[in-house]
Amino acid sequence: MFSRDVLKSRLGVEAAVSSEMAGALETWGLLYKNQAGWLNKFVRSMNLPAAVAGELANLATLELKVQVAGATPRAAFLQAQMAQVLPRLRQMIEYGNAKGGLLLKPWPGPAGLNVDFVQADQFLPLAFDAAGNITACIFFERQQQGREHLTRLEWHQFDAAAAQVTVRNLAFRSGSQAELGTPVSLAACPAWAQMEPLAVIAGVRAPLYGYYRFPLANNVDPASPLGVSCYSRAVELFRQADELWSNLLWEFESGKRAIFADVLAFDRDDEGRPILPDRRLYRALANSGAAIGEDGFFHEFTPAFREASILSGLDAVLKKIEYNCGLAYGTLSDPQTQSKTATEIKISRQRTYATVRGMQQALASALDALLYAMDVWATLYALAPEGAYSAIYDFDDSVVVDKDQQFQQDLRLVQQGVMSRVEFRMRNFGEDEASARARIAAVQGEDPAGQLFAGD
Helix, strand or coil, rough: CHHHHHHHHHHHHCCCHHHHHHHHHHHHHHHHHHCCCCCCCCCCCCCCCHHHHHHHHHHHHHCCCEEEEEECHHHHHHHHHHHHHHHHHHHHHHHHHHHHHEEEEEECCCEEEEEEEEEEEEEEEEECCCCCCEEEEEEEEEEECCCCEEEEEEEEEEEEEEEEEEEEEEEEEEECCCCEEEEEHHHHHHHHHHCCCEEEEEECCCCCEEECCCCCCCCCCCCCCCCCCCCCHHHHHHHHHHHHHHHHHHHHCCCCCCCEEEEHCEECCCCCEEEECCCCCCCEECCCCCCEEEEEEEEECCCCCCCCHHHHHHHHHHHHHHHCCCCCCCCCCCCCHHHCCHHHHHHHHHEEEEHHHHHHHHHHHHHHHHHHEEEHHHHHHHCCCCCCEEEECCCCEEEEEECHHHHHHHHHHHHHHCCCCCHHHHHCCCHHHHHHHHHHHHHHCCCCCCCCCCCC
């Protein structure tokens, strides 16, 4: 990402990213790539940032199903487009968790619509509306030609009053990847030659991309609507965990059993060097005769290990990481040492459930925006006839929720008249309201006395 000063001087725009957020984003990216500043030959990494981001992505998307409903060709077209997005979604949400956000931007290609998953360090927001939605931003794309670097800036601006989106494409050439360089024609890169320098898309009610924001309050820059990393509150804890883990490794490395022996105890090779039976175990003392004492030629070194104390400290840090990242105890720490009472287990699980549900709601909102952008492009390029559609998201939280227990609880609520049969089917069978009512009508036709369910 280019600095705010470069874009302001070259394009006359001010990035809506504070220096604190820019620095934090760089830190989160380095942590995810296992390049933390404290790592060296003495401090090894447990790679916990990527583990946390990946675990949350798994829990939120593992059983995700998206149905684009509607008896129209447009709905069928959007369903086909979404089917190409879903296989990549888990991995991309992991990136979004790590860096605080992810933009899902569709664009028309030769074979239909393509979707770019733009990570938080690959775009620069310029403006937000009152609800915190990104209304203007710049995307970066780079190509290399020999020793030269070409950069394309795709500049989106949404004007709610005019109901239009303005898209500008600008190209630059530089001898260094760190510099923007001088303006050139889009034709300088064959992949960009067919792009329009300026396009105005009228009759739209939202930007042509969806934004997934990790559902955690921004305590880096509370005034910013941008998201923060899923592990933004555990950075220092990661350092402590890596140091303790390295201490544990050193404890085993330095505590290896060894036998120190006088050099006279060994045969020698042709060059006069002692021949050791096992180089990992034996150590030759060079001073001939000096090592001979009460124990003879051999002295065994077998230190006591302190791994229990180190493991206990490491486990305490891992539990704190779990708490700060919204994970249940036992996700990273030793599950054998965690709370055992039913209430404690329930509270711990609820922490993960609350985090995952927040992610799923944010993801559903981003996918709604993505489908809308796809709908706009489909109309502009006549990719499918216009028609109504609706999206149904089924996350099936059996990973973090006891589905059997939920089913029995909901069944009792129906029998007590607290929950309707429609709501019961929607909640437990993943049906929309129309499908639930149709199934209930069919069941009532087979069971006129209504013995299967009591109450409504």
